[in-house]
Amino acid sequence: QSVLTQPPSVSGAPGQRVTISCTGSSSNIGAGYDVHWYQQLPGTAPKLLIYGNSNRPSGVPDRFSGSKSGTSASLAISGLQAEDEADYYCQSYDSSLSVLYVFGTGTKVTVL
């Protein structure tokens, strides 16, 4: 099982704001390691959404924002749209594991 825990699902109506948490520990997020977020639309490959806690690659709408505090990180989606329905994964590094990249458990976002 992953060391980064996410809620299995979140939902919201179009136009609403939803947030996805990514909870870690003192050996990963709490140790200061950066968090990155990926979006996986149904049947497609993951796509980088946020890197370095809060940076958006070019082409990613500013409706998506990331933050980090303590042992957790969050992804916020404001002005939720139907095309945002997807799985979202956080990713970081853990100093206690022999794993370079640790992914979160994943969150399914449903647009009502």
Next chain:
Amino acid sequence: EVQLVESGGGLVKPGGSLRLSCAASGFTFSSYSMNWVRQAPGKGLEWVSSISSSSSYIYYADSVKGRFTISRDNAKNSLYLQMNSLRAEDTAVYYCARVGVGGSGAYYYYYMDVWGKGTTVTVSS
């Protein structure tokens, strides 16, 4: 256009072998570290292996160590994953991904900024 295209997946019996390839285009392949990431059916993402730009540094997840071998050919802009002693639990979509780097000074962070579409590996008798 920056692109990664995986190939080589298929159906293989337990204990068998398979070699995955990933063809890169649209960027200077030899300047980037590369990863393999897999996703079992209905499951989340799992990092499998990493290789640095010049193949000097190679890392594996414990779940594949001793069975999988990552390699690259910068002259051919290609990344490979040799998979031996395959098990049912290796069944997954395998993605190759380019490693992006951020930070400065004493601290750098790594993420995956370009992904291929994936190739499916099924291990079953």
